[in-house]
Amino acid sequence: MTGPWTLMEVCGGQTHALLRWGLDQLLPADLRLIHGPGCPVCVTPAERIDRALALAGQPGVIFCSYGDMLQVPGSRPGHDLLGLRARGADVRLLTTPLQALAVARDHPERQVVMLAVGFETTAPATALLARQALALGVPNLSLLVCHVRVVPAMRLIAADRATAVQGFLAAGHVAAVMGTAELQQLVDDHRLPVVVAGFGPDELLQAVGACRRQLQRGEARLDNAYASVVTADGNPRARRLLASVFEPADVPWRGLGLLPGGGLRLRGRYAVLDADRRFGILPPDASNHDGPCISGRILRGLARPLDCPAFGSACTPDHPLGAPMVSDEGACAAHLRYRRH
Amino acid sequence: MCLATAGVIVSVAEGDGGDPLWRSAEVDFGGVRQRVSLACLPTASVGDAVLVHVGLALALVDAAGGLP
Amino acid sequence: MDSDDSATIRLAHGGGGQAMRALIHGELLPILGAYAAADHDATVLGLPAGRLAFSSDSYVVQPLEFPGGDIGRLAVVGTANDLAMAGARPLHLSLALILEEGLPLPLLRRLLTSMAAAARDCGVTIVTGDTKVVERGRADGLYVTTSGLGVVEAPGPITxxxxxxxxxxxxxxxxxxxxxxxxxxxxxxxxxxxxxxxxxxxxxxxxxxxxxxxxxxxxxxxxxxxxxxxxxxxxxxxxxxxxxxxxxxxxxxxxxxxxxxxxxxxxxxxxxxxxxxxxxxxxxxxxxxxxxxxxxxxxxxxxxxxxxxxxxxxxxxxxxxxxxxxxxxxxxxxxxx
Missing domain, CATH: 3.90.650.10 (PurM-like C-terminal domain)
Structure with a gap:
């Protein structure tokens, strides 16, 4: 069979690598890549960011976050964690969630909140933090959980009748934890090729080639083009850790709406660490409104960044109107950073 | 998503009472070293290449399969 | 001045009185050496003929000491380098210190010693300076501002x-x-x-x-x-x-x-x-x-x-x-x- 073929790279890290290495210029002419929703910064709904801002603004709270989330606006444009820090909030940048445990133990008189974002790659580290916190009985640490699951989003896109996606490059680091069973299920249910892809330029090119070959032969299989890291079984211990602390939950994604099983929540035994429970209802920061951003269509592969009238003019990384312009991994920011327009 | 980097374990610190929850390693990434939890890779040992994300080792890397 | 290793900078060290004189004459001048304007607020310099380059920079960094340098070395080398980038041979620097109350004196001594060594490495003399002390919590240990003069040796403008x-x-x-x-x-x-x-x-x-x-x-x-x-x-x-x-x-x-x-x-x-x-x-x-x-x-x-x-x-x-x-x-x- 002949193309043109449309593939979606699901993971934002892959979007970033593709543009950073200029791989789109090296692809066969019959191939089009569209950027998927695999960027937790981009898909965290504005109301969760508003919640984070409200918590970080509480007197006495030390609010811990990865650098990625510090400049993500909530529902009010320009309102972010760095701005809050400039106005006096104690917002700290972490590179591993385990640092939050040390912060909490160093400041027993204060409440320490960790903004826990990320896919199934990051969630085990949060789960480990939860286990350690409970084992040590650290009473002043809590988690604002925003973890999301990637396969439900892929299912939504695959099931969308309007979708242009004919094959997926699956996120290799998620598969390193989860293994390939749920991807195989996706292939079986939707009859389209899925290739587990790494993040290096050569690995990505290999994965793209494998996916294209399947399409040309009319096949729909699961391929693993990241075998140096990913095994069919993933990391069972990480998965058990994850399952002992979290359970799947229906959560809203920015741009995609409520996704059945699209997120994680703390299991009952760990609910004591839930920042939503500990702090109860806080005054809302503002109304939830995504403005003119077409991120929902971009995240589903129905529109490209250049289709947006605000792209690069009203909406820039310094003044993002929507999530895909915030993160380096977001489809819009990556395009604006690396491409001439 | 998920910036993960492969490095090599240079030393291992067993946790209290051998509880894997606290087992950690120093991992070398080409001259820069970070303390990393081995809670999810209980059998990893010195010399193993591991994939690390947010301070947690997630997978053994098969160097023959191509370390990035 | 206090020789105790636990001594710290106090507000009085910037107050214009005895403590400040002790800081300048007991610590800064002996360590930094050629301080031409020790008894005056301005220095008079003889300069070589030709065009001069003039540059100023402020230094804030955490940690104050890091592998291969510290804020003191950075402040001297940085401004000397700005002159070199104009094609000028660095000659003289001014040095302004803003110290935070509570800054450990041994740390200040180390930083001053490092500045003196950096000045030797760069071939510059520190010819004038100023010291202020602010309350604890109002600065990040210390801030340094240096300004430098150099004589241009490059044949044409570098722009x-x-x-x-x-x-x-x-x-x-x-x-x-x-x-x-x-x-x-x-x-x-x-x-x-x-x-x-x-x-x-x-x-x-x-x-x-x-x-x-x-x-x-x-x-x-x-x-x-x-x-x-x-x-x-x-x-x-x-x-x-x-x-x-x-x-x-x-x-x-x-x-x-x-x-x-x-x-x-x-x-x-x-x-x-x-x-x-x-x-x-x-x-x-x-x-x-x-x-x-x-x-x-x-x-x-x-x-x-x-x-x-x-x-x-x-x-x-x-x-x-x-x-x-x-x-x-x-x-x-x-x-x-």
Whole structure:
């Protein structure tokens, strides 16, 4: 069979690598890549960011976050964690969630909140933090959980009748934890090729080639083009850790709406660490409104960044109107950073 | 998503009472070293290449399969 | 002055009275040496004939001491380097200190000693200065401002607008060591083998180039924002595309490793002892011969941008594909995705 073929790279890290290495210029002419929703910064709904801002603004709270989330606006444009820090909030940048445990133990008189974002790659580290916190009985640490699951989003896109996606490059680091069973299920249910892809330029090119070959032969299989890291079984211990602390939950994604099983929540035994429970209802920061951003269509592969009238003019990384312009991994920011327009 | 980097374990610190929850390693990434939890890779040992994300080792890397 | 090792800076040390005189005459002057204006607020200098370069810079850094340097060395070398980048031999510096109440005196002594050594390395004398003390919590240990005078030895003006299409772009050494030394200290990473900041005087290399007859079209030390910020500014000011060969950029594995761990762009890391040099093509062999022994390299070329497009910095990857250098945002926030 002949193309043109449309593939979606699901993971934002892959979007970033593709543009950073200029791989789109090296692809066969019959191939089009569209950027998927695999960027937790981009898909965290504005109301969760508003919640984070409200918590970080509480007197006495030390609010811990990865650098990625510090400049993500909530529902009010320009309102972010760095701005809050400039106005006096104690917002700290972490590179591993385990640092939050040390912060909490160093400041027993204060409440320490960790903004826990990320896919199934990051969630085990949060789960480990939860286990350690409970084992040590650290009473002043809590988690604002925003973890999301990637396969439900892929299912939504695959099931969308309007979708242009004919094959997926699956996120290799998620598969390193989860293994390939749920991807195989996706292939079986939707009859389209899925290739587990790494993040290096050569690995990505290999994965793209494998996916294209399947399409040309009319096949729909699961391929693993990241075998140096990913095994069919993933990391069972990480998965058990994850399952002992979290359970799947229906959560809203920015741009995609409520996704059945699209997120994680703390299991009952760990609910004591839930920042939503500990702090109860806080005054809302503002109304939830995504403005003119077409991120929902971009995240589903129905529109490209250049289709947006605000792209690069009203909406820039310094003044993002929507999530895909915030993160380096977001489809819009990556395009604006690396491409001439 | 998920910036993960492969490095090599240079030393291992067993946790209290051998509880894997606290087992950690120093991992070398080409001259820069970070303390990393081995809670999810209980059998990893010195010399193993591991994939690390947010301070947690997630997978053994098969160097023959191509370390990035 | 108090010789106790637990002694700290007190507000009185900036109050204009006995304590301040003891600080200046008991600590600063003996350590810093030639302080021409010790008994006066202004210094009178005899200067060589010719054109002068004059530069000023403030220094804030945490941690105050890091592998390969400290805020004191940075403050002396940094301003001397700004003069060297104008093609000027650095001669004299002023030194203004803002000290935070509670700053340990032994730390201040170490920093002053480091400044004195850096001044010797740069061939400059510290000729005037000022000291203020602010309440605890109002400053980050100490802030340093230095201003410097130098005499210009370059034959022509060194400006971005002198750049021409076809000019070669060279680096004086590998990138990012200073930034990595600071980042590692901040984020609990250990550099092994140890990697020190590249903080070093640049005038000796510039003087060598000038003595060999190299006429720099453009020179810039790669401090805040690193090579990325310098290239961005140069492209804008010259109106030219800057086309860089990515594989030619000199980067140590520990620098790329740290950036991979923290999700940062190595070209945005600060250097404190590296510069970008642009020369016309026929001067390239001479310049390269002088720079390459210290790790310098030819990394790219200036060229006219495509018609109708604004000038940009273009990186050619090892695959031959192209990307733009992403704009420097000014904040190095480690990320996880």
């Amino acid at each position: 971005a607008s002198a750049l021409r299409a076809g000019d070669a772009l060279l680096l004086s050494g590998d990138l990012g060591r200073h930034g990595v030394a600071i980042l590692a200290a901040r984020h609990g990473l250990r550099l092994d083998p140890p990697l020190a900041s590249d903080c070093a005087p640049l005038w000796p290399q510039v003087q060598q180039l000038l003595a060999a007859g190299v006429v720099p079209r453009f020179l810039r030390d790669l401090t805040r924002g690193g090579l990325a910020a310098t290239l961005e500014e140069l492209a804008m000011a010259s109106g030219l595309d800057l086309r860089l060969q990515e594989p030619a950029l000199p980067l140590l594995p520990a620098v790329t490793g740290t950036c991979a761990l923290l999700g940062l762009e190595p070209l945005q890391l600060a250097c404190e002892g590296r510069f970008l040099l642009a020369v016309e093509p026929r001067q390239l062999p001479r310049a390269l011969a002088l720079l390459s022994p210290a790790g310098g390299a030819l990394v790219g070329q200036a060229q006219s941008p495509p018609p109708g497009l604004s000038p940009r910095v273009v990186l050619v990857t090892r695959f031959g594909s192209e990307r733009l250098l992403p704009p420097t945002t000014g904040d190095l926030l480690p990320r996880i995705c």
